[in-house]
Amino acid sequence: MANRIDQETPVSEELAKAHRRAAWVVILCLLIGAWDGYDMVIHGAVTPALLDYEPWALSATEVGTMASLALAGMLVGALGSGVLSDMFGRKRLLIGSVIWFSASMALCATAPSPEVFMLLRFLGGLALGGVLPAAIALVAEFAPRHRRQFFNGVMNIGYSFGGIAASLLAVWLLADHGFRLMFWIGFLPVFVLVPVLMKWLPESADYLILRGRFEEARATCIKYGMPWPPDEVGKAVGEGKPVNPLRALCKREYIVVIVPLVATFFVGLMLTYGLNSWLPQIMRQAGYPLTSALVSLMVLSMGAIVGIMTLSVLSDRFGPRPVVCWAFGVAVLSLYILSFSPPTPVFFAALFLAGIGANGTTVVLYGYTAALFPSATRGTVLGLGMGIGRVGAILGPQVGGFVLAMGAPVEWNFYAFMIPAALGPLIILFVPRVAPSKARSKAYPGTSTPNSEAAAAGRAEEKAAR
Known part of the structure; x- marks a missing residue:
């Protein structure tokens, strides 16, 4: 047929421009993720300074509680953010979250007591919990379908860049200026990032459709090269019925997917946040100098960047499940090597692999869930x-603090984190191969003017990917 579009059909220049605009959405979400990463890694970076801060006289257990309170806030924020973003839109939630957690960082810099500091870290965690779910959902929508894992990986390396920035700034500033300046730096997004997001970050077309704003949604799809009408918004929209996401998730076909996914999030986040919170102090206890201990977080974040991009590409090629299993195995092996306190070059090499296996695995799970x-x-x-996975993230710093407070040998810290890494591959195998998103409507009454080129190209992309 003359109008048939298959995988050899070239994508027009106009659609290529639209996809480049979609890439900018990913970059904006990357910048959001960078500040998210800075906020989370900063606690591990300033842990030695907090323990040495004489006016507060903190114990290792108390510092671990500080980290866990921030993660507890993220748990609450993440549980609420999904519903809020589906109700009020991804853009507003993201901008509001950036303003909130930036303000909390400034207040942490002026905290007069450890109790106030703990409260502020919890409140800041509420906003941080709302960032990643909304950003990942937005990227999954705007990314070309056969490159979703790759685009998800690009967005999530922002977290690692933020972690590297926190580590480098700690090496440069912490000894002379203490931990408070590190938190003042976290206030910068209010002035630098928020104006950019307000001007250039688009609202989700799917959200606009769910709210009946079809013309705005159509314009967004055309501008960013997405199929119109989208084929992922559910039959209820086309019938004019309100969509209740919580009620929809109570169906059996969703539950059998959600339970093992949440359990995998649990062990993955326990591993990631436990290492990020306690790695510098573990290295100090093992006899490494403070500078090497702080650089360790940077090496972990660099491994995460390589892992995120590599695992995302492999996931697009081979599927997320086998890639997640392989990456968890890398984490187990690297932690086992670290338990021997090897020479510094070997330690950093193993730590780099740990970043690939721990942080990279979690990001693949984000993209897997979105797809x-x-x-x-x-x-x-x-x-x-x-949100539920944050329970594991809360336990991670607590486990690290407990092992350190016991005075156990250094290797037991790594043994403790090997357990969730070993459980991950076993749990992910219980996720069914058939996604619940396959049973979805492709018809939208009242939206009959299609962006046919983008829709056809989207189908061609999916065919090429297969």
């Missing part, structure tokens, strides 16, 4: 998975 569920429930599922 499994339709847009009407995607934000809620991500919030649910990341």
Whole structure:
């Protein structure tokens, strides 16, 4: 047929421009993720300074509680953010979250007591919990379908860049200026990032459709090269019925996917946040100098960047499940090597692999979850998975603090984190291969003017990917 579009059909220049505009959405979300990463890694970076801060006289257990309170706030924020983003839009939630957690960082810099500091870290965590679910859902929507894992990986390396920045600034500033300046730096997004987001970050087309704003949604799809009408927003929208994401997720076909996914989030985040919170102090206890201890977080973040990009490409090629299993195995092996306190070059090499296996695995899970569920429930599922998974993130710093407070040998810290890394591959195998998002409507009454080129190109991309 003359109008048939297959994988040899070239994508027009106009659609190529639209996809480049979509890439800018990913970059904006990357910048958001960078400040998110700075906020989370900063605690591990300033842990030695907090322990040495005489006016507060903190114990290792108390510092671990500080880290866990921030993660507890993220748990609450993530659980609520999915529903809020589906109700009020991804853009407003992201901008509001950036303003909130930046303000909390400034207040932490002026905290007069450890109790106030703990409260502020919890409140800041509420906003941080809302960032990743909304950003991942937005990127999953705007990314070309056969490159979703790759675009998700690009967005999530922002977290690692933020972690590297926190580590480098700690090496440069911490000894002379203490921990408070590090938190003042976290206030910069209010002035630098928020104006950019307000001007250039688009609202989700799927959210606009769910709210009946079809013309705005169509314009967004055309501008960013997405198929119109989208084929991922559920039959209820086309019938004019309100979509209740929480009710939809109670169906059996969703539950059998959500339970093992959430459990995998649990062990993955326990591993990631436990290492980020206690790695510098573990290295100091093992006899490494403070500078090497702080650089360790940078090496971990560099491994995360390589892992995120490599695992994302492999996931697009081979599927996320086998890649997640392989990456967890890398984490187990690297932690086992670290338990021997090897010479510094070997330690950093193993730590680099740990960054690939721990941080990279979690990011692949984000993209996997976003791809499994339709847009009407995607934000809620991500919030649910990341929210409940934060229980593991809370336990990670607590486990590290408990082992250190016991005075156990250094290697026991790494043994403790090997357990969740070993459980991860076993749990992910219980996720069904058939995604619940496959059963979804492709018809939208009242939206009959299609962006046919983008829709056809989207189908061609999917065919080429297969």
